[in-house]
Amino acid sequence: LAKTTQPISMDSYEGQEVNITCSHNNIATNDYITWYQQFPSQGPRFIIQGYKTKVTNEVASLFIPADRKSSTLSLPRVSLSDTAVYYCLVGDGDYKLSFGAGTTVTVRA
Amino acid sequence: DSGVTQTPKHLITATGQRVTLRCSPRSGDLSVYWYQQSLDQGLQFLIQYYNGEERAKGNILERFSAQQFPDLHSELNLSSLELGDSALYFCASSLGGGSGQGNYGYTFGSGTRLTVV
Numbered sequence: 175l176a177k178t179t180q181p182i183s184m185d186s187y188e189g190q191e192v193n194i195t196c197s198h199n200n201i202a203t204n205d206y207i208t209w210y211q212q213f214p215s216q217g218p219r220f221i222i223q224g225y226k227t228k229v230t231n232e233v234a235s236l237f238i239p240a241d242r243k244s245s246t247l248s249l250p251r252v253s254l255s256d257t258a259v260y261y262c263l264v265g266d267g268d269y270k271l272s273f274g275a276g277t278t279v280t281v282r283a
Numbered sequence: 284d285s286g287v288t289q290t291p292k293h294l295i296t297a298t299g300q301r302v303t304l305r306c307s308p309r310s311g312d313l314s315v316y317w318y319q320q321s322l323d324q325g326l327q328f329l330i331q332y333y334n335g336e337e338r339a340k341g342n343i344l345e346r347f348s349a350q351q352f353p354d355l356h357s358e359l360n361l362s363s364l365e366l367g368d369s370a371l372y373f374c375a376s377s378l379g380g381g382s383g384q385g386n387y388g389y390t391f392g393s394g395t396r397l398t399v400v
Contacts, residue, residue, distance in 0.1 A: 208388055217285065217373045217391025218326070261326075273318075273326040 178262045183278040192249040194277050196262030199243050207238060207245045210261045210273070218261060218273065222247065249279075257281045286310065287392035289374050295398045301362040304395045308355055308376030314338070315357040316377070316389065317349055321370040332357055364399045371396050 179197040186192045198207070206225055210218035222229055224236040224245070235248040249256055261276040286309035296302055308315050317329040328341035332351035343349075346364075351357040361368060375389040 210389075215371065215394070215396070217287075217375070217394055218389070219285075220388040220390065223388055275325050 178264055178274065180260075180262050180274075180277045182275060183280070185280050185282065186252055187282050188253055189251050192252050192256070192279055192281075194247045194249075194260055194262075194279070195244055196247070196264075197244045198262070198264045201242050201264050205264050207236065207242075208263045208265075209234070209236065209247045210263065212259045212261065212276070221260075252279075252281045254281050254283060285390050285392060287374060287376050287390050289372075289392035289395050291395060292393065293396050293398075295400060296364060298364055298366060298399055300364050300399075301360065302364065302397065304359040304361070304372050304374075304397075306357045306359070306374030306376075306392060308357070308374075309390050312376035312378050312390070313355065314377045314379065315351055315355070316375040317343075317357070317359050318373040318375065319370050320373060320394075321367075326373065329359070361397070366399050369397055369399045 180194060184192060184194060206223055208223040209221045211221050212218040222231055222234050222236045224238050226238050226242060229236045237246045257280050259276040259278050261273045288307040290305045294302055306315060313334045314331060316331045318326045319329055320326050329343040330341060330349050331339040335351050335353060346362050349357060349359045371394045373391050373394045375391045377389050
């Protein structure tokens with residue numbers, strides 16, 4: 175399964191756009207890219223999933239370049255409540271691997 | 284409410300004891316996954332069941348076991364508990380079982396916080 179690399183932490187301010195890039199150089203043809211959000215003492219929550227190009231939903235956008243070796247989660251106009259850990263996962267549905275450390279996003283007033 | 288129900292929410296027990304954690308998957312989901320999250324650690328995959336059968340195993344200790352019942356709920360049994368087993372245990376469910384079927388995403392429950400004293 176593809177290994178992912180993402181920043182350990184990012185700081186931002188309310189109202190700004192936050193972009194988190196995840197590297198997955200050995201992504202396989204069948205693999206999807208999925209992002210989750212986790213608040214302290216809560217289970218991760220599915221945010222967005224994509225295969226190629228751009229995907230947008232009411233929460234975030236996911237940008238995937240043509241080579242699919244990386245992806246960028248974009249959180250528009252963040253608020254304090256977006257402070258959380260964000261995980262990038264790559265796979266075809268089998269997530270036997272751990273979620274990893276994720277990216278801790280801290281939003282300040 | 285994610286649709287995945289985990290009970291109990293909190294559990295405090297002594298070393299050497301045995302506990303059972305229960306998970307009811309979201310309606311229609313066939314796969315159940317168990318994860319352990321200790322302080323300062325990421326989510327560690329333990330085991331997956333798909334439609335009653337064990338599908339994948341992760342870093343699950345021999346003292347731990349799980350099963351999925353015909354009604355698709357699952358139980359995680361932890362025995363001979365040690366202090367280091369204190370953690371949040373999450374259950375997740377998904378429609379598919381992986382293996383190239385495409386990705387439907389996981390839905391996680393709110394977890395069971397186990398404290399071993």
